Amino acid sequence: MIKFTNVCKTFSVKNKLFTAVSHVNLDIRENEIYGIIGFSGAGKSTLLRMGNLLEKPTEGTIAINDSILSDLSGKQLREARNKIGMVFQHFNLLANRTVQGNVSLALELANVPKHERAKIIAESLQIVDLSDKANHYPAQLSGGQKQRVAIARAISTRPNVLLCDEPTSSLDPQTTQSILAYLKK
Numbered sequence: 744m745i746k747f748t749n750v751c752k753t754f755s756v757k758n759k760l761f762t763a764v765s766h767v768n769l770d771i772r773e774n775e776i777y778g779i780i781g782f783s784g785a786g787k788s789t790l791l792r793m794g795n796l797l798e799k800p801t802e803g804t805i806a807i808n809d810s811i812l813s814d815l816s817g818k819q820l821r822e823a824r825n826k827i828g829m830v831f832q833h834f835n836l837l838a839n840r841t842v843q844g845n846v847s848l849a850l851e852l853a854n855v856p857k858h859e860r861a862k863i864i865a866e867s868l869q870i871v872d873l874s875d876k877a878n879h880y881p882a883q884l885s886g887g888q889k890q891r892v893a894i895a896r897a898i899s900t901r902p903n904v905l906l907c908d909e910p911t912s913s914l915d916p917q918t919t920q921s922i923l924a925y926l927k928k
């Protein structure tokens with residue numbers, strides 16, 4: 744379903760080329776949970792970010808369900824991205840939006856009509872057991888709760904791919920277990 748073929752990423756730093764990802768081939772099937780392990784600086788984030796073309800490969804292709812991301816038009820790529828959720832280590836929530844406002848954002852960017860959003864937001868928050876925090880701001884939440892908001896936001900468009908970049912590495916072991924369980928759910 745997700746296919747990385749001969750993927751390379753080279754950065755140009757002060758006129759010198761630096762290879763962050765070198766000739767990666769990966770096949771990830773539907774319903775598979777695939778983990779990437781490596782030392783800090785190994786290229787995990789760069790590889791992951793190429794999964795929705797936040798980072799463009801310098802060589803090779805990434806295909807999702809047989810469509811090669813780099814062949815898509817701007818509009819097609821935006822549509823494809825709506826079906827790829829992302830969860831980050833530092834949550835990346837908007838501080839000036841409430842919990843439901845943050846979840847709403849992904850739907851707004853996906854042009855989901857206003858009258859449909861409230862129901863989807865409520866369903867998404869229910870999945871991560873945060874219905875009671877809908878009107879809270881991120882600053883009023885614990886790290887684990889913030890990450891649950893980020894998960895609700897990532898799944899709100901009902902993506903078929905979820906890219907997670909160290910989603911538990913800033914959390915304590917107990918919260919980590921709970922976040923992994925939510926991701927699995």
Ligand SMILES: Nc1ncnc2c1ncn2[C@@H]1O[C@H](COP(=O)(O)OP(=O)(O)O)[C@@H](O)[C@H]1O
Binds near residue numbers: 756761763783787788
């Ligand atoms: N935009 C960039 N410009 C230059 N070098 C980068 C850039 N992004 C990442 N790198 C370098 O690529 C390597 C891999 O980074 P990264 O993918 O963040 O590793 P990881 O997530 O495994 O810790 C690192 O050496 C990093 O400094």
Ligand SMILES: [Mg+2]
Binds near residue numbers: 788908
């Ligand atoms: Mg990283």
